[in-house]
Amino acid sequence: MFGRRITFGKKQHTLGELQELMRPTPDADGVTRVFPKEIWDDPKVGAMLRDLGFNPDDPRNIRKTAEDYVAMFAAAKKRLDERSEAFNRDMTARYGYCRAVPFLVIDHTIWDGEDGAFLYASMNLIGFDDWNVLMLAADERTRQMCGIAGHPGTVPAVTDVVAKHVTAWKARHEAALELYGVTATGGEGGITREQYETEKDTLRQEIVDKVGWMKPRIIDELVRIQG
Known part of the structure; x- marks a missing residue:
């Protein structure tokens, strides 16, 4: 299902690879996010997510434990x-x-x-x-x-x-x-x-x-x- 390729700058990722980046492990502050802090720190992807109306601590971005x-x-x-x-x-x-x-x-x-x-x-x-x-x-x-x-x-x-x-x-x-x-x-x-x-x-x-x-x-x- 998650096989479509998407582009971050010059590197291509499948959505499956993105899901791996979005693995349910806590960030350094102990909070588990759908899009973890490392994605938000990416200058292209982080800016793109913010343009879409998201932020790292949006309730929709916080995974329930x-x-x-x-x-x-x-x-x-x-x-x-x-x-x-x-x-x-x-x-x-x-x-x-x-x-x-x-x-x-x-x-x-x-x-x-x-x-x-x-x-x-x-x-x-x-x-x-x-x-x-x-x-x-x-x-x-x-x-x-x-x-x-x-x-x-x-x-x-x-x-x-x-x-x-x-x-x-x-x-x-x-x-x-x-x-x-x-x-x-x-x-x-x-x-x-x-x-x-x-x-x-x-x-x-x-x-x-x-x-x-x-x-x-x-x-x-x-x-x-x-x-």
Whole structure:
């Protein structure tokens, strides 16, 4: 994917080589940047990046650390637990009993893999948030009393469909990133930062919308199977 050649002065680099320069290691000040300080110190490339509206400490140029992601996931899981408790409390008040648990449309097998990193690192999406969650019955009593579909555990058919979509979304993002990388490093035929950000926002919304589209269909299929 990152094979296009771009030019810094007289030397040519592939985007793959640029990615190596952009390796996720901290700069001398301990901050890990997408474009590290050594790139900003290059008189041609640094000036070009600044002309494009970037600076070394732009939030978009700061990589999250593993600790940042751990904290982010923990906070999202806590919010999900709180929403689940509120859901069960409200449904119990209405029906006398409820024990529902979350079902993730994009499940943990995807989030724990390389494509999961694309979703949370590039798309800023977290699987524990509402957009990806259905509340389903944990037992038969809840299913009967509350009228909600039973939790099926993992659903390989759903996971397979979602995995194909995620792979396609990731490829689209990489293509946009490659085109933006051409522009950001002084090449021709790429896209602007604004165009890249627009494409990324569009793609992110498409992911959320697709999962939203799948939710009622998953419920309908579970109800059909469970009777």
